[in-house]
Amino acid sequence: xxxxxxxxxxxxxxxxxxxxxxxxxxxxxxxxxxxxxxxxxxxxxxxxxxxxxxxxxxxxxxxxxxxxxxxxxxxxxxxxxxxxxxxxxxxxxxxxxxxxxxxxxxxxxxxxxxxxxxxxxxxxxxxxxxxxxxxxxxxxxxxxxxxxxxxxxxxxxxxxxxxxxxxxxxxxxxxxxxxxxxxxxxxxxxxxxxxxxxxxxxxxxxxxxx
Numbered sequence: 527x528x529x530x531x532x533x534x535x536x537x538x539x540x541x542x543x544x545x546x547x548x549x550x551x552x553x554x555x556x557x558x559x560x561x562x563x564x565x566x567x568x569x570x571x572x573x574x575x576x577x578x579x580x581x582x583x584x585x586x587x588x589x590x591x592x593x594x595x596x597x598x599x600x601x602x603x604x605x606x607x608x609x610x611x612x613x614x615x616x617x618x619x620x621x622x623x624x625x626x627x628x629x630x631x632x633x634x635x636x637x638x639x640x641x642x643x644x645x646x647x648x649x650x651x652x653x654x655x656x657x658x659x660x661x662x663x664x665x666x667x668x669x670x671x672x673x674x675x676x677x678x679x680x681x682x683x684x685x686x687x688x689x690x691x692x693x694x695x696x697x698x699x700x701x702x703x704x705x706x707x708x709x710x711x712x713x714x715x716x717x718x719x720x721x722x723x724x725x726x727x728x729x730x731x732x733x734x735x736x
Contacts, residue, residue, distance in 0.1 A: 527551040528581035530571065532558040536631055537578035538728070539689040540594040545724040546688070547602045592623045595685045607685045615681060622671060622678055622686050630693050633657070633664040637701050654701070662706050665697065672711040676718035683722075691719045698733050710736075 529544055529551050531537045535558055544551050556562040556577060563575045572579045572587060580588045580597070588594055599608035609615030636643055636657025640650035668690075673680040678690050694716035697706060713735040719725050720732040 527583055529553050530568075530577050530579040530581075531555055532563065532577045534695070535577055536591060536689075536692050538695075539591050539685070539692050540578040540580065540598070542688040542691070542724050542728060543595050543598045543607065543685045545727060546607065546685070546722070547598050547605060549598065549601060590627070591689060592620065592627055595623060595689065596620070599685055609679070609681065609684065615679070619679060619684055619686050623689055625668075625671065626686075626689050626693065630664055630668055633661040634693070634696050634702075637661060638696070638699065658702075658705055661702070665693075665709050665712070666707055668693075669709055669711045672715065674715075676714055678715055683718075687715055687719055688725075691716050691725070694735065695733065698735075 527544075527549065529537075529541060531541050531553050533555065541553065556565075556568050558577065562568060563572075563577060569575050571581075572589060574589060576589065578589065578591060578594055580594050582588050582597070588597055596608065599605075600611060603610070608619050636653045640653045640657070643653045644650045672678045672690075674682065677683050678686045690712060694709075694712050696702065697709065697712075716735045720729065720735075725732070
């Protein structure tokens with residue numbers, strides 16, 4: 527399998543899942559910030575010009591973290607990376623991952639990429655300030671969704687935790703750090719994830735989550 531990735535982007539969740547799974551894969555890096563995902567070369571691979579993307583053994587390209595994380599977990603069911611397919615626990619895991627994709631990720635965009643929403647400095651400042659208010663509400667709500675002490679699901683580690691870790695990292699970026707309400711549950715999950723070998727292999731010097 528070939529995994530298409532941009533460092534420190536949301537595709538980190540699927541990268542960590544691949545490492546955790548032990549499935550054979552290679553990684554090709556296309557940096558989002560420098561525009562490499564917008565090049566004809568990459569758009570020939572993924573016309574949506576986004577990461578993550580996974581060239582599967584079956585042939586077709588698979589995109590979007592929720593789909594890729596589920597695919598990986600189902601390839602190695604013996605590792606219990608997600609609750610078993612067909613169970614209510616699996617539905618809860620999918621619900622949490624979809625929440626991260628559709629709501630939490632989107633809430634970071636106005637702060638991290640204000641130029642996507644406004645063309646003037648004044649407009650970008652307004653987008654950022656409004657975005658911070660909304661992001662604070664979203665992360666506060668996310669805190670209430672975390673059910674475990676060191677995992678987001680009550681049953682212990684799952685790939686949901688790697689996806690949540692992405693946003694714990696993003697909350698420490700200079701545009702955001704110190705400007706949001708505390709998220710102790712999210713940070714407890716992040717600290718636990720940084721003890722796992724897969725995370726240490728990608729982030730040997732992990733950030734300080736308190």
